[in-house]
Amino acid sequence: MTVLAVEKPERTRSLDRFMPQPHQAAMQVPAWLAALRQAAAERFLQAGFPTIHDEEWRLTNVAPLVERSYGSCKRQEALATAREPAVVAALKAVDLSDANAVRLVLINGNFIPELSSAAPAGVTVRGFGEAIKAGEPALRNLLGKLALPEHHGFVALNAAAFDDGLFIDVAPGSTPSQPLHIVALTHHVAPHDGVLAHPRLLLNLGHHAKLTVLTSWVGGGASPSLTNPVMEAFIGQAAALELVKVVSINDGDSHIASDYVQLADAANLRSFVLNTGGAVVRNNLSTVLDGPAAEATLNGLSLSRGCQHVDNHTLLDHAREHCPSHELYKSILADQASGVFKGRILVRPGAQKTDSKQTSKAILLSDEATMNSQPQLEIYADDVKCTHGSTTGPLNDEQLFYLRSRGLDATRAHAFLTYAFAADAINRISHEAIRAAINQRVVERLHEVAPG
């Protein structure tokens, strides 16, 4: 403690620059939120950012990201940048017109209704400022309930510093046919520094509701930006949520996300993350199966090249009995790219009949690419089934030969196998039009990662 007291002043000073200035607040902050933010700020100033000396961050070094200086870009500026050609292009790049999706635009964490479509019946979509004005009880009841500042510095900083967010509430029994497509852009105005954005999302599905949400993280601008989103999703009894996330930010930008999902009894989560861009990408996904017979499926696909680093950290917290969970994470790594998968499965006492299966697979297209896969099983119940497996290696010689022996040349055989490897994960996306769009994106990206 004494040691901390001595170190604190210097550390606090260096961390202070990440704190928002009071006059910048874009929304009216009620007392409950002010208290939440204050606590988070204190926590952040005390704990700082995680370092490679923290077990959970051993393989992902964020020091270069947080030592840089960033600017901020508030709502008014964000709206102004929305008309810039580069931004218009970035927003258009994510085309989901086939899916008849409801587009919701976030720029640097600010919800931009002017660029967004109207929510379908049964679904409430509001920026946080709006939601607070409207006195949404769910916002107050749920915000910060899953994402705790003590988890790590990025979560604390997000809570302390977000200045808008997206609140989505689905009424009980509502099953809108249109998916929501959140286009989240991190963008800065030249010649300023890159932006540090803290987007915040809160999703609440009433019982028996059903929703599909695609979130596309895109980036623009010449200087490196850092996006630090936090999402909390609550899936009510027998409700179902499909979450598809695409990280296709610029190669110089980074993304450290902390997503939390809580499932009530018989609720269903199906998640898929596609990582294609970025210098450092870290996806923390914590899922708590908090009611009997809830089911979670977590899938992911990373296509990395150059010096990209992608780290998927998942937690499946089996808090209740009779819950199945399935997990498949795949990576294709070229050049000097590095990948991390850490899958923690926690089976709490009483979570009998847990049935959990975890698989991590990686293909290394070069000798210099690396993958680190780690399962972490903590089982405190006796009548459970938990399996995990991981494979890492080059493309399978036998499969390559089989394809070539049928007449496909080596290049095409490679392309077939890398695509096949990827498709195995893509095919687990339920929503057909989104699956097709993701597939298209992967095909294009594979040409870059593993040139045909």
Added chain:
Amino acid sequence: MALLEIKDLHAGVVGGKEILRGLNLTINAGEVHAIMGPNGSGKSTLAQVLAGRETYEVTSGSVMFDGKDLLELAPEERACEGLFLAFQYPVEIPGVSTSYFLKSALNAIRKHRGESELDAMDFLKLLKSKMKLLEMDQSFLGRSVNEGFSGGEKKRNEIMQMAVLNPRLAVLDETDSGLDIDALKIVSNGVNALRAPDRGILVVTHYQRLLDYIVPDFVHVLRNGRIIKSGDKNLALELEARGYGWLEQEQPAAV
């Protein structure tokens, strides 16, 4: 000119022991040859060497295919020239649909031959007719290559692919193993449908049973990487009755 002419072929695992030790074999167009031999005699090695598997290294000898030096060609070039191997252990390839893969393969071969590529409709028609020939369920169309197939289904899938790709020389490596009697008949029908004056077939098998259905013109016995005896279909029957032991004393036959 022979369709396939293997002369004094020596081959083995790269950096390992020699497995084929001076193998000679000539197959003319229109002929069906059977190679029989005990486990470990080198049957699969021969099949894989012909198809161009890089695990094996040819140390001496020659293989001419339709007048071309087969050993100079990459595996895909061999396929394009009309060589087909039905694998003893077909590999599963999750994520690649059988129909998409096969369409690409067929079109690669057609392109090589200077023929126009088949469009999706024509290909599907062809594929369906060959699946019918092998009595394969339509549900296989959407499934990944061999994924979750039973041993018998994999073998059927091999012959179905052969029927679609229409090779000049088909090498069938233990296509009978893992098949029940009904499946054996279906697969044999598929192979027999391909018998033609301009085509050669090399059937590699451990048991005589398959040769009741695919009746060969010539039978060869492989032992320790060499053909030690050749004959007609009656040789297979004799092997069935007497086993391989009696051949030990005989001189290796030149073919």
